[in-house]
Amino acid sequence: MSTHNYDAVRKDIAAILQKPGYDDGSAGPVFVRLAWHSSGTYDAETDTGGSNGAGMRYEAEGGDPANAGLQHGRAFLEPIKEKHPWITYSDLWTLAGVVAIKEMGGPDIPWQGGRTDLIGDTKVPPRGRLPDGAQGADHLRFIFYRMGFNDQEIVALTGGHNLGRCHGDRSGFEGPWVTNPTRFSNSFFKLLLQLDWKPRKMASGMTQFVYEDPDAEEDEEPLMMLPTDMSLLTDPAFSPWVKRYAEDKELFFDHFSKVFAKLIELGIRRDAQGAVTNTDGTLGGYVSAPKKSNTATGPPRARL
Numbered sequence: 001m002s003t004h005n006y007d008a009v010r011k012d013i014a015a016i017l018q019k020p021g022y023d024d025g026s027a028g029p030v031f032v033r034l035a036w037h038s039s040g041t042y043d044a045e046t047d048t049g050g051s052n053g054a055g056m057r058y059e060a061e062g063g064d065p066a067n068a069g070l071q072h073g074r075a076f077l078e079p080i081k082e083k084h085p086w087i088t089y090s091d092l093w094t095l096a097g098v099v100a101i102k103e104m105g106g107p108d109i110p111w112q113g114g115r116t117d118l119i120g121d122t123k124v125p126p127r128g129r130l131p132d133g134a135q136g137a138d139h140l141r142f143i144f145y146r147m148g149f150n151d152q153e154i155v156a157l158t159g160g161h162n163l164g165r166c167h168g169d170r171s172g173f174e175g176p177w178v179t180n181p182t183r184f185s186n187s188f189f190k191l192l193l194q195l196d197w198k199p200r201k202m203a204s205g206m207t208q209f210v211y212e213d214p215d216a217e218e219d220e221e222p223l224m225m226l227p228t229d230m231s232l233l234t235d236p237a238f239s240p241w242v243k244r245y246a247e248d249k250e251l252f253f254d255h256f257s258k259v260f261a262k263l264i265e266l267g268i269r270r271d272a273q274g275a276v277t278n279t280d281g282t283l284g285g286y287v288s289a290p291k292k293s294n295t296a297t298g299p300p301r302a303r304l
C-alpha cells in the first residue's frame with residue numbers, strides 16, 4: 001500500500017460523516033469549521049498561522065474559546081489518523097473539510113497534501129485571530145484582509161454558514177442558519193435576503209437575529225443569523241455579492257470552491273511540483289512531522 005494514499009483517507013472520512021445522535025446527524029459541519037479555524041489564523045504580514053501546524057492539538061490554540069466545540073471534530077477524526085498514521089493532522093483536518101463539503105452536496109474543492117504539524121506549542125498562533133460573530137463589517141474586513149481576502153471572498157466564505165449550527169454552550173449563539181443544515185447550497189444567502197430578521201438577546205447574553213416563522217410547529221427552533229452575517233446585507237460592498245449568490249447557485253459554488261481552496265493553503269508554500277517547502281522552521285516556523293505518532297496531548301475525546 002502506498003504510504004500517501006489520500007483517496008483511501010477520503011473514503012474513510014466520507015464513511016464516518018453520518019453521526020446519528022450528534023447535532024443534525026452529521027459530523028460534516030464541524031469538519032468544515034475545523035478546516036476553516038485551522039487555516040484562518042493566518043497573518044500575511046508576519047507570515048504566521050495558517051493551515052500548517054495543527055496547533056489546536058495544544059491547549060494554547062485548542063482551548064481558545066473561538067475553537068470551542070472543535071474537539072468533537074478532532075475526536076471524530078482520530079480513528080482515521082490511527083488507521084493512516086502517515087497523514088499529518090493539518091492535512092487530515094483540511095481534507096476532512098473538503099470531503100465533507102463534497103459529500104453534503106457542495107462543490108469539488110482542489111486540495112493538496114504536504115502540510116506539517118507543529119511539535120510543541122511554542123509557535124502556535126496567538127489567540128484572537130478568528131472572527132467574532134457579535135461584530136460587524138469593519139471587523140470582518142479587519143480579520144479577513146489580514147489573511148489576504150477581498151470583499152467578494154469574505155461574502156463567499158461566509159456562505160459556509162449554509163452548514164451546521166450555533167451551540168449555546170460553545171459560542172453563546174443558538175440554532176441553524178438554514179432548514180437543512182447538512183446540505184450545502186446557497187440557501188444562506190436566499191434566507192438572509194428574504195426573511196424578516198429580528199434581534200433577540202439569548203440566555204448567554206449574546207444578541208443574534210432570528211426569524212419567527214408564524215407557521216412553525218411549536219417545538220421548531222427558529223432560524224438564526226449572526227450580527228456579522230447581517231452586516232453582509234447592510235454593507236454596500238458586501239450586499240451585491242449576497243444578491244448574486246442568492247440568485248446564482250453555480251456562481252456561488254464556483255467562488256466558494258476557489259476561496260475555500262485558497263483558505264486551506266494559507267501559510268503554505270509549494271515548489272513547482274507542489275511539494276511544501278516551508279517545513280523546516282526557516283520559512284513558516286514549522287518542523288516536519290516525526291515518523292511515529294505526533295499526537296501532542298493524546299487523542300482528543302468527544303464529550304457528546
Ligand code: HEM
Pocket residue numbers: 023029030032033036068069131132133134140157158159160161163164165166167168170171172173226228260
Ligand atoms: C465571517 C466570519 C465568521 C464568523 C464570525 C463565524 C462565526 C461562527 C459561530 C459563532 C459559529 C457557531 C459555533 C458554535 O456555537 O458551535 C459558527 C459555526 C460555523 N461556521 Fe462560522 N464564522 C465565520 C466564518 C465562517 C467560514 C469562513 C466558514 C467556512 C467556510 C464557517 C463555517 C462554519 C460552520 C460549518 C459552522 C457550524 C459548525 C457546527 O455545526 O458545529 N464560518 N461560525
